[in-house]
Amino acid sequence: MLNRIEAYYDAVPRSSARAEAFGPLTLFVQEGQGWPYYARPALGHEGEVSAAAVEKVRARQRELGVPEAFEWVAETTPGLRAAVEATGLTVHEHPLMVLEGEPLAVPEPEGVTVRLVGADDSALESSVAAPYAAFGAEPQPGTSARIADRITAGLTRLAAALDAGGTALSAGQHQPVGAVSEVVGVGTVPAARRRGLGLAVTAALVADARAHGTELVFLTASDAGVARLYGRLGFRTVATALIAEAEE
Numbered sequence: 001m002l003n004r005i006e007a008y009y010d011a012v013p014r015s016s017a018r019a020e021a022f023g024p025l026t027l028f029v030q031e032g033q034g035w036p037y038y039a040r041p042a043l044g045h046e047g048e049v050s051a052a053a054v055e056k057v058r059a060r061q062r063e064l065g066v067p068e069a070f071e072w073v074a075e076t077t078p079g080l081r082a083a084v085e086a087t088g089l090t091v092h093e094h095p096l097m098v099l100e101g102e103p104l105a106v107p108e109p110e111g112v113t114v115r116l117v118g119a120d121d122s123a124l125e126s127s128v129a130a131p132y133a134a135f136g137a138e139p140q141p142g143t144s145a146r147i148a149d150r151i152t153a154g155l156t157r158l159a160a161a162l163d164a165g166g167t168a169l170s171a172g173q174h175q176p177v178g179a180v181s182e183v184v185g186v187g188t189v190p191a192a193r194r195r196g197l198g199l200a201v202t203a204a205l206v207a208d209a210r211a212h213g214t215e216l217v218f219l220t221a222s223d224a225g226v227a228r229l230y231g232r233l234g235f236r237t238v239a240t241a242l243i244a245e246a247e248e
Contacts, residue, residue: 003076013037023042027061097238126168181209181217
């Protein structure tokens with residue numbers, strides 16, 4: 001299962017980023033506007049990763065003006081953490097969760113409509129913006145158009161909880177690659193929190209993934225508390241996702 005997730009992690013950025021090889025590491029570099037990517041262990045690499053190898057990637061990231069960030073799974077590349085920390089980056093742990101069996105039912109929130117959002121949907125812009133608002137940010141210009149293109153290409157599926165006026169209060173995505181998909185970017189605007197909207201959006205994404213033949217659905221929870229919420233849908237922690245970045 002972790003090998004399938006590793007293959008997914010290597011494949012999914014390639015739809016919008018170029019991959020630069022650095023021996024045991026692969027640096028994904030965003031092409032054009034969009035999410036600034038990170039470095040990961042090279043697919044299939046089984047040896048150690050040295051601090052010197054990490055430093056080479058960090059130098060390239062500084063040259064490109066992109067975040068000095070690394071993401072990997074602790075259980076599949078156990079030695080990388082020490083190498084990354086030796087270069088001065090801070091490592092954060094997050095539960096990596098996989099859906100076991102069919103998703104469990106969750107209560108449908110009152111006063112909203114939870115549904116998939118299409119590329120030409122009137123709710124697209126607010127659905128793209130809602131997860132950014134959850135973290136006090138705004139999407140870059142052109143983000144909605146980029147997401148619309150990904151929806152049209154079948155690379156992204158977007159779901160949202162919409163109020164009576166059709167504005168998204170919570171939204172998120174899953175990104176299918178073959179029979180595997182990851183639920184990402186689920187967020188709720190601050191004024192609408194504690195209503196179960198994020199869980200309902202996640203349930204809609206999972207149902208959509210299953211309906212389209214996805215066998216393995218997974219996600220990364222921000223912390224143990226959020227992991228318990230996803231456990232209500234049937235997700236179980238199977239590993240630890242590690243994210244390293246420079247402290248500001």
